[in-house]
Every structure is written in C-alpha cells, then in structure tokens.
Amino acid sequence: MAEQKTTIPPPRTETVLQLSPCVNAVLQEVLPSDDPLDAPDFDAVDFINKLFPDEASLGPPDGGDLTQFLRKSRGKINQLEDDISRAVRDASSERTKTENSIVDAREAIQELFAKVKSIKEKANESEIMVKEICRDIKKLDYAKKNLTATITALKRLHMLGSAVDQLQHVTASNDSGRSSLKMSPASQYEQAALNLQAVDILFTHFDDYKHVPKVSELRDQVIKTRRQLEDNVFEAFANFHRTGPDVMDGVETVEALKYACRVVDVLGSNVKNRLCKWMCSIQLEPYRQMFSPGNDAASLALTERRFAWLKRQLKQYHERYGGIFPRQWNVPGKIAADFCKMTHEHLSRTLMGSIDAATLLPVLQLTVQFEDELAKYYSVPTVENASDYLPEAPQLEEDMTESERIKRKYALKRMRKEAAERDRRDRPHSLSLPAETKAQLEEEEKQRKEQEKINFNGMISDCFAPHTGKLIILERNNIREVIEQIEKSENWLPDSALVSSENRFAGSDEILVYVKKSLQRCSQLRVKQILFDVYKEYKRGFTEYCHLLNRKLLPEQQPFSKKSENGFTESQLLSCCFIVNTSEYMGETLPSLEASIQKLIADDFQESIDFSEEIGQFQNLINRAIQVTVSAIVAALAKPLTAMSKLPWATFESTGDRSDYVTELNNIFIHDVSIVSALLSKDYHTFFCSELARAFVPVFIESVYRCRRINELATQQLLLDAHTIKTILQAVPSMGLPDPNRRIPTSYTKFVTKEVSRVQNLLKVLTSNEPVQTFHLFFPQGHPDDLRSVLELKGWRKSEQQIALQDYAKLVDPQKLNNPMATAQSRTQDSNIMRKIFKFA
Numbered sequence: 001m002a003e004q005k006t007t008i009p010p011p012r013t014e015t016v017l018q019l020s021p022c023v024n025a026v027l028q029e030v031l032p033s034d035d036p037l038d039a040p041d042f043d044a045v046d047f048i049n050k051l052f053p054d055e056a057s058l059g060p061p062d063g064g065d066l067t068q069f070l071r072k073s074r075g076k077i078n079q080l081e082d083d084i085s086r087a088v089r090d091a092s093s094e095r096t097k098t099e100n101s102i103v104d105a106r107e108a109i110q111e112l113f114a115k116v117k118s119i120k121e122k123a124n125e126s127e128i129m130v131k132e133i134c135r136d137i138k139k140l141d142y143a144k145k146n147l148t149a150t151i152t153a154l155k156r157l158h159m160l161g162s163a164v165d166q167l168q169h170v171t172a173s174n175d176s177g178r179s180s181l182k183m184s185p186a187s188q189y190e191q192a193a194l195n196l197q198a199v200d201i202l203f204t205h206f207d208d209y210k211h212v213p214k215v216s217e218l219r220d221q222v223i224k225t226r227r228q229l230e231d232n233v234f235e236a237f238a239n240f241h242r243t244g245p246d247v248m249d250g251v252e253t254v255e256a257l258k259y260a261c262r263v264v265d266v267l268g269s270n271v272k273n274r275l276c277k278w279m280c281s282i283q284l285e286p287y288r289q290m291f292s293p294g295n296d297a298a299s300l301a302l303t304e305r306r307f308a309w310l311k312r313q314l315k316q317y318h319e320r321y322g323g324i325f326p327r328q329w330n331v332p333g334k335i336a337a338d339f340c341k342m343t344h345e346h347l348s349r350t351l352m353g354s355i356d357a358a359t360l361l362p363v364l365q366l367t368v369q370f371e372d373e374l375a376k377y378y379s380v381p382t383v384e385n386a387s388d389y390l391p392e393a394p395q396l397e398e399d400m401t402e403s404e405r406i407k408r409k410y411a412l413k414r415m416r417k418e419a420a421e422r423d424r425r426d427r428p429h430s431l432s433l434p435a436e437t438k439a440q441l442e443e444e445e446k447q448r449k450e451q452e453k454i455n456f457n458g459m460i461s462d463c464f465a466p467h468t469g470k471l472i473i474l475e476r477n478n479i480r481e482v483i484e485q486i487e488k489s490e491n492w493l494p495d496s497a498l499v500s501s502e503n504r505f506a507g508s509d510e511i512l513v514y515v516k517k518s519l520q521r522c523s524q525l526r527v528k529q530i531l532f533d534v535y536k537e538y539k540r541g542f543t544e545y546c547h548l549l550n551r552k553l554l555p556e557q558q559p560f561s562k563k564s565e566n567g568f569t570e571s572q573l574l575s576c577c578f579i580v581n582t583s584e585y586m587g588e589t590l591p592s593l594e595a596s597i598q599k600l601i602a603d604d605f606q607e608s609i610d611f612s613e614e615i616g617q618f619q620n621l622i623n624r625a626i627q628v629t630v631s632a633i634v635a636a637l638a639k640p641l642t643a644m645s646k647l648p649w650a651t652f653e654s655t656g657d658r659s660d661y662v663t664e665l666n667n668i669f670i671h672d673v674s675i676v677s678a679l680l681s682k683d684y685h686t687f688f689c690s691e692l693a694r695a696f697v698p699v700f701i702e703s704v705y706r707c708r709r710i711n712e713l714a715t716q717q718l719l720l721d722a723h724t725i726k727t728i729l730q731a732v733p734s735m736g737l738p739d740p741n742r743r744i745p746t747s748y749t750k751f752v753t754k755e756v757s758r759v760q761n762l763l764k765v766l767t768s769n770e771p772v773q774t775f776h777l778f779f780p781q782g783h784p785d786d787l788r789s790v791l792e793l794k795g796w797r798k799s800e801q802q803i804a805l806q807d808y809a810k811l812v813d814p815q816k817l818n819n820p821m822a823t824a825q826s827r828t829q830d831s832n833i834m835r836k837i838f839k840f841a
Contacts, residue, residue, distance in 0.1 A: 153205075157214065160202040164218050164225070167195040171228050184252060185236075189259035192229060196266045230271055233260045237275070241282055257324045265326070276331055279321070280338040283313060288342065293349045300350050303363045307370045310339050333378035333454050340374070340459035348463040357470035361521075364471070367461045368524050374456040458526060468530045475518060475534050479541035482514050483507075483548060492552050493571035494578060496675070503679045504581040511545055512589060519593075523600040532605040535597055542586070542614040549579050550621055553628050570675060576629040577679035583618040583625070584681060590615050622684065630691045633672045634699055640664040641699060645706035650795075652714035662721050666728050674736025686745060689733045693748075697755040700725065701821050704759065705789045715766045722763060726756035758821055765790050772804050776811050783820045784808060 019027075024040040031038075036047060052058055052066065059065040170192045199222055209215045240257060264272050291298050291306055314332055325331045486507035515538050522534045552575065590611040598606045640661040647661075673692070677685055704718065729752045733744045761778040768774035771794065775787050784805050791801045 153209075156202055156205050160199065160206070160218060163195050163199045163202060164221055167192060167199055168221065168225050170195060171225050171232070185256035186252065186259045189233075189256055189263050193259065193262045193266050196226070196229070196263065200266070226267060229263055230267055233264055233267075233271075234275065234278070236260055237278075254323060261324065261326055261329070272329065276329060276334050279325075279331055280335045283317060283335050284338055284342060287313070287339065291343075291346060293346055298346060298350060300347070300355060300363055301359055303347070304366055306343055306346075307366070310336065328381050330378070330381035330454070333374075333381065336374050336378045337454050337456070337459065340371070340456060344460050344463045347460065351463060351467050355467065355470065357474035360464070360467060360470055361474060364461060364464050364525055364527075365521065367464070368526055371456045371458070371460060375454075379454045379456060461526060464525075465527050465529070468527055468533065471522075471530060472533045472537060475522075475537045476540065478518070479511070479514065479537060480544070482511055483541065483544050486510055486545070487548055492575055493569070494574045496570055496574060502581075502585075503578065504585055505549075505578050507545070508582045508585055511541060512586075512593070515541070515593065516596075519597065519600065528602050528604075531597070531601045532608065535601070535605075535609060538593075539611065539614055542590070542611070543617060545586075546583070546614070546617045546621055549582060550624070553579060553625060573629065573632065573672065573675050574679065576625050576632070577676055579625045580622050580629075580680060580684055583621045584684065587615045587618045587622075590618075626684065626688050626691060629676060629688065630695050633668070633676075633692060634695045636668050636672065637665055637696060638699065640668070641703040645703045647707070649707050649714035649718075650709035650711055652711055652717060655713055655717045655720060657720070658724055659717065659721050662724050662728075665725065669728055669732060670735055673732055677733075677736035686733065686748065690748060690751060692732060693729050693752050693755060696729070697759065698821065701759055701762065704762065705793070707793060709795045710766055710793050712767060715763050719760060719763050722756060722759045725759075726752060729756065762786070762790060762821075766793055772808050772811075776808065779818070781812060781816050781818045783817050785820045 019040065021040075036042060051069065057065060059067070170188055203219065203222070206212075206215050210219070236257060237260070240253060261275075264275055287306075287309060290309070297305060314335065317332060317335065321331070486505075490505055490507050492505075518534065518538075519531075522531050525531075594609055594611045598609045601609060643664075644659070644661040673689075676688060680688055700722075707714075710718065730744065730749055733748060765771050765774045765778060771790060772787070775782060775790060779786065787808055788801055788805065791804055796804070
C-alpha cells in the first residue's frame with residue numbers, strides 16, 4: 001500500500017503588496033536573483049509543499065529535516081536583522097554629513113552672488129565715465145560726416161549740372177544738324193550716349209533729394225533732352241530708310257546710326273523695343289501687302305513662297321542694316337518672330353475655307369522645317385545669324401564657283417570681326433566711377449546681354465491644330481489603301497518553289513514600313529494631339545490587316561489550284577503557315593513600335609499607348625490558323641480511316657505487321673507535316689504537333705466504333721495498328737526537319753502515349769469475356785456511351801447491352817463520369833464540314 005501524501009496546512013494569510021509586471025521586470029534586471037523567495041509569483045504554501053511533500057520528509061521531531069530547516073531559517077532571519085540595523089546606522093551617519101555639505105554650498109553661492117554684484121556696479125561706473133569722455137568726440141565725428149556728405153553732394157550736383165549742360169548742348173547740335181565743336185554725327189551720338197549714361201548714374205545719388213528745387217529742375221531738363229534725343233534717333237533712321245537700298249549708304253551715316261543705337265541702349269528698353277518694332281514693321285510691310293488673305297500669293301499651296309520671301313528679306317536686311325544694330329538686340333530674330341505671327345494670322349484665315357488634306361500635310365511639314373531653321377539661327381543673337389541666308393538658296397552652295405566661295409568665306413569673317421569690334425566699343429566707360437558703381441554697370445551690362453530666347457516652335461504651325469482632323473482622315477485613307485493594295489498584290493497561294501527564307505507574307509513589311517514613315521513624318525509636326533490620333537489609326541490599320549489575314553483562312557474565297565494526292569492543295573497549306581508566321585512577326589514587332597511611339601509622343605499620352613489588344617488579335621489568329629491547318633490534315637486522314645472502318649473485321653482470318661490503311665496514314669503524315677514543320681517556328685511547331693495528335697486520336701476512335709463486328713484476330717490486328725500509329729504520332733515532331741534525330745519533347749511523347757493508350761485499352765476490352773469489369777478497370781469513370789460502342793463491336797444484342805449498362809451503372813458515380821471519347825454523330829458532322837470547306841466531296 002502506497003504511503004499517504006500529506007501536506008502542511010496553509011498559514012494565516014495577510015495582505016501582500018502586489019507589484020506590476022513592469023516593476024518586477026525592472027527589479028529582476030537591476031537585482032538579478034535565482035532565490036525562489038524573490039520570485040514575483042512566490043507562494044509560501046507551494047514552496048513548503050515542495051520542500052516537504054509528505055509526512056516522511058519531515059523526519060523525527062528532534063534533528064529531522066524540518067528541525068534543521070527551521071534552524072537555518074532562524075539563522076538567516078537573525079543575520080538579515082543585523083544587516084538591516086547596520087544599514088540604518090550607516091544611513092543616519094551619512095544623512096548628517098549630507099546636511100553639513102548643503103549648508104556649506106549655500107554659503108559659497110551667497111558669497112559668489114555678492115562678488116558678481118560688485119563687478120556689475122564697477123562696470124556701470126566705467127561705462128558712464130567712457131560716455132562722458134567720448135561725448136565731445138562723437139559730436140565732432142557727426143559734424144565731419146555731415147560736412148563730407150555735403151561736400152560730396154555739392155561736387156556731384158556740380159558734375160550733374162555740367163553733364164546736363166553738355167548733354168543739352170550735344171543734343172541741340174545734333175538736332176540743328178550742325179556742330180560748333182565741328183563734331184561728326186557719330187561723335188555727337190557717342191558723346192550724347194556717354195553724357196546720358198553719366199547723368200543717369202549721377203542721378204542715382206540724388207534719389208533722396210527729389211524735393212530739392214535744383215535737382216527737380218535738372219531732372220525735368222534731362223527728361224526733355226531724352227525725348228529730344230529719342231526723336232533725333234528715330235528721325236535719323238527714318239531718313240536712312242527713305243533713301244532706299246538703291247542709294248549708296250555713306251560710311252559716316254552708317255557709323256552715326258551705330259552710335260545712335262548705343263544712345264537707344266542708354267535711353268532704356270522701352271525705346272529700344274519701340275525702335276525694333278518700327279524696324280520690323282517697315283521690313284514686313286511689303287510682305288503684308290503681298291501675302292494678305294485675298295491676294296493671289298496668299299493660297300495655302302504657295303506657302304513656300306512666304307518662307308522664301310523672308311529669306312530674301314533677311315538677306316537684304318543684313319546687307320543694309322547688319323552693321324548698324326547691335327548683335328545682342330537680335331533684330332533679325334524679332335523680324336522673323338513678327339513674320340511668324342503675321343503668317344499665323346494669314347494662314348488661320350486661309351484655313352477657314354475648304355482645304356484638301358493632301359495639300360495640308362506637305363504645307364505643315366514645310367512649316368515645321370522652317371520653324372526649325374528659324375530656331376537654329378535666330379532664337380538667340382549670334383554672329384552666325386547671317387551665314388545661312390547670305391545666298392538666297394543655301395542648298396545650291398555646291399554650284400558656286402571657287403571665287404564665289406572665297407568671297408563668301410571672307411564676307412563671313414569680316415562680319416564676325418565687325419561684331420566683335422562693336423561688342424568692344426559698346427562696353428560702358430568707367431568714367432572714373434567708384435567701385436560699387438562699376439559693379440552696378442557690369443551687372444546692368446550682363447543683364448542687357450542676357451536676351452530672352454525666342455521660341456519659334458509652333459509659332460506658325462499652331463494654326464494647323466484645329467484642322468488636324470483632315471490629316472487623320474488622310475492617314476486613315478492611306479493605311480486603308482496600303483491594305484487594299486496588299487490584298488490585291490499579295491500571292492495568297494504561295495508556290496513551294498518560290499518560298500522565301502522569311503516564310504511570311506510581304507504585306508506585313510509593307511504596312512510596318514508605311515507606319516514607321518508616317519510616325520517619323522507626324523512626329524516632326526509637333527502638334528500635341530495629332531500623334532495620338534494617328535496612333536489610333538495605326539491600331540485600326542493593324543486590326544484591319546489582321547481581319548484580312550483571317551479572311552484568307554476561308555478557303556472558299558481562294559482560287560484553288562490543282563489538287564494534290566491528299567485531296568487538298570499544297571499552296572493552301574503553305575498559306576495557313578504563312579498566316580501563322582506573319583501573325584507571329586506582327587506580334588513580335590508591335591512592342592518595339594509601341595516603345596518608339598512612347599518616346600516621341602507627349603508625356604500626357606505615353607501611358608495610353610498600348611498595342612496589347614492588337615497583339616492579342618494576332619495571337620488568336622495564330623491559334624485559329626493552326627487549328628485550320630490541323631483540321632485540314634485530319635480531314636485528309638479521314639479517307640484511309642473510312643476505308644479501315646469498311647474492312648470485314650468480323651471475318652478476319654490472319655494478322656500482319658501493318659495494315660494498308662496505316663501505310664496510307666503514314667504517307668499523309670509525312671507529306672503534310674513535313675510542309676508545316678519546314679515553315680513554323682519551334683514554339684508553334686510543338687503546339688501544332690500536340691494539336692494534331694489531340695485531334696487525330698478521337699477520329700481514330702470514332703473510326704473504330706464505325707466497324708460492324710470485330711472478331712478476336714481483328715482485335716489483335718487493330719492493337720498492332722494502334723501501336724504503329726502511336727509510333728507514327730511520336731515521330732511527327734521530327735518529320736520534315738533537317739535534323740531527323742532532333743530530340744522530341746518528353747511532354748509530347750507522354751501526351752501521345754496517353755492518348756493512344758485509350759484506343760489500345762478499348763481494343764483490350766473487346767478481347768475480354770467480362771467487358772463491363774474490364775472497361776471499368778481501364779476507364780474507372782468512363783462514359784456509358786463508350787461501353788455501348790464496345791458492346792456493339794462485340795455483337796451483343798440490345799437487351800444484353802441494356803443489362804450490361806445497368807451493371808456498369810452500379811459501379812460508377814453518375815456525377816463523376818468523363819466525356820465520351822468520341823461522339824459518332826458530331827465527329828461525322830465535323831468531318832463533313834471540313835470536306836465541304838476543302839472541297840473534298
């Protein structure tokens with residue numbers, strides 16, 4: 001009998017302080033301990049029960065385990081009480097020392113505050129003493145500063161007065177047409193520019209003295225003089241223009257107008273812009289009269305004459321005014337910009353009428369090319385501005401004589417040298433000005449030279465934007481014409497002797513070449529929407545081409561040539577393969593075309609460029625073409641299978657290695673598959689072979705079902721034939737290939753074995769005396785129709801078949817039945833359709 005387990009009764013419970021898990025975790029991290037008494041979940045009762053699990057563990061009353069444990073516990077308690085008493089005494093002693101240290105620190109801080117206060121008082125006394133000493137010195141400094149400012153202002157006022165007098169004198173002399181100083185007009189303009197520049201700089205020092213009468217008076221005089229100078233300059237240019245290009249321009253006149261431009265520079269940007277605008281107006285006035293809407297030269301077809309006119313006009317401008325206007329003004333660029341604005345207005349009004357799209361496209365292309373030329377030579381001021389327009393027809397430079405080339409070379413060299421010299425002379429003089437004034441002048445000169453770039457892109461061609469719909473219709477018609485021409489000229493029934501290495505229809509190249517040329521042409525038009533609209537027409541064109549190829553898969557629309565021995569033409573088979581290769585080529589090319597369009601089109605339309613739908617259409621066409629090819633070959637194979645079903649299998653007396661119909665099947669496979677294998681790519685060739693095997697096996701099963709009765713010898717012959725047919729099907733991927741030893745995919749071999757094994761198993765059922773059980777063994781979920789067909793081949797009567805089918809129904813689940821391996825009615829119907837399509841009847 002096992003010893004009874006006893007436990008010590010629990011002691012009287014008291015309220016115990018419970019700490020949170022976080023606090024217990026921190027205590028364990030700071031004061032790690034393995035003692036169970038320090039555990040957060042310590043339970044005294046459990047602890048005692050673990051030490052003394054039963055009464056025997058307590059031992060005898062004297063000297064037992066319990067007595068020893070109590071003795072040790074009392075010793076630990078006494079030691080703990082001694083340690084606590086010692087710690088309390090030490091803490092009391094340390095507290096007294098800490099209080100003394102705090103008192104000493106407070107006394108030291110109070111002493112420090114007293115010293116800081118004394119230092120601040122002495123510093124304030126020193127500051128007051130320094131202020132009293134320096135008070136008189138500050139008065140003298142302020143007096144000196146004011147006196148210096150007054151003297152400087154008087155000097156500058158005197159300089160300003162003298163400069164104003166000189167400016168008025170030079171302006172009056174220039175206005176009267178004579179000079180008491182015997183100065184040339186060029187010198188007068190040069191002096192006027194210098195004086196005016198000096199006056200402007202000196203006036204900057206009197207911005208705070210505008211209320212002073214003398215300064216106000218001088219300012220009014222300068223304003224009046226500036227207006228007079230402005231009138232003089234415009235009158236000089238008007239007189240120069242009225243002399244006409246036929247009058248020989250004097251050197252002094254040209255030189256005077258050069259310095260007059262410098263005066264205009266000093267007068268400010270408003271005057272300069274007004275002069276440039278006037279120059280553009282007089283240069284383009286003949287253009288306005290000649291090409292305004294309503295004139296004979298204003299038609300859209302004669303737009304090229306407008307651009308030729310500007311080239312001639314710019315050439316005349318460079319000959320007469322090229323050495324007058326500063327290069328940084330870019331007057332030719334402003335003339336070209338105003339010309340573009342005027343042309344935009346003219347063409348916009350012209351386009352409101354009836355315009356032929358065939359005329360619109362070349363004009364738009366010409367306009368964009370012209371804008372590119374202007375942007376290249378006149379968007380910013382450059383010495384090369386005149387280089388391209390010196391001859392009226394730069395493209396004919398190769399027809400120049402050697403002397404003409406040399407003259408043109410030195411003319412350009414002279415123009416560059418004169419432009420550099422003008423830049424050197426146009427730099428403002430320092431006039432012994434202070435450093436800050438010189439820096440200001442340099443900054444102003446820098447800003448003056450930084451010209452705003454003229455953007456010629458779209459300045460004229462934007463007027464065509466509302467009429468791009470006509471261009472889209474033109475592109476649509478052109479693509480449709482290309483497809484119609486392909487349909488007429490393409491050889492849809494290719495001859496095997498004339499098959500090219502590409503093995504596809506040439507029309508695919510024709511439509512892609514047109515699209516690429518159209519893309520290049522439309523991308524240069526720079527009309528934001530037009531390229532996206534044309535892209536939609538490309539999609540429409542590819543879809544129409546896909547539909548064209550799809551229509552050519554309907555043989556009744558093709559003129560059939562002489563039939564081959566297999567019952568259908570070799571050209572038709574080649575045509576199906578060409579359609580597969582053409583569709584594959586289109587599907588591979590469209591992604592690169594999509595990327596090209598995305599690079600050229602505006603960012604707003606890039607995400608909308610997508611040819612995936614068209615690629616899918618060509619992929620579907622590939623599948624359909626392969627299915628048509630497979631159906632055609634299977635239809636050709638139906639003839640020997642029909643002959644097989646009519647053999648007297650019920651009276652069959654002997655077996656052989658191969659039946660005649662198998663030999664004929666092999667010949668058809670070799671002939672037709674060889675044609676297809678030589679044309680299709682590797683990927684689609686494997687797919688074609690799989691589809692051919694998948695389509696042939698049900699037809700073979702159907703032919704077996706058509707046999708009347710099959711005796712045992714006939715069944716053995718059919719098994720041999722099925723094995724031979726499996727060998728033929730397994731060799732299909734290597735038929736017609738240059739390398740007959742090419743490795744056949746394992747997946748295909750397994751697929752053929754699985755498909756043909758169904759035929760072999762059906763034939764094995766024929767040899768069984770228990771067809772129901774054997775059929776269920778080979779086909780666990782076989783359809784009852786297949787069992788009925790087997791029983792018919794065995795010659796069973798209807799009543800016997802009914803009983804067998806009832807027995808079979810008990811063995812299978814009706815919800816899990818497979819589809820029939822061959823439905824005679826549907827297979828016969830499909831075969832008839834193919835014969836009708838390919839005219840096999």
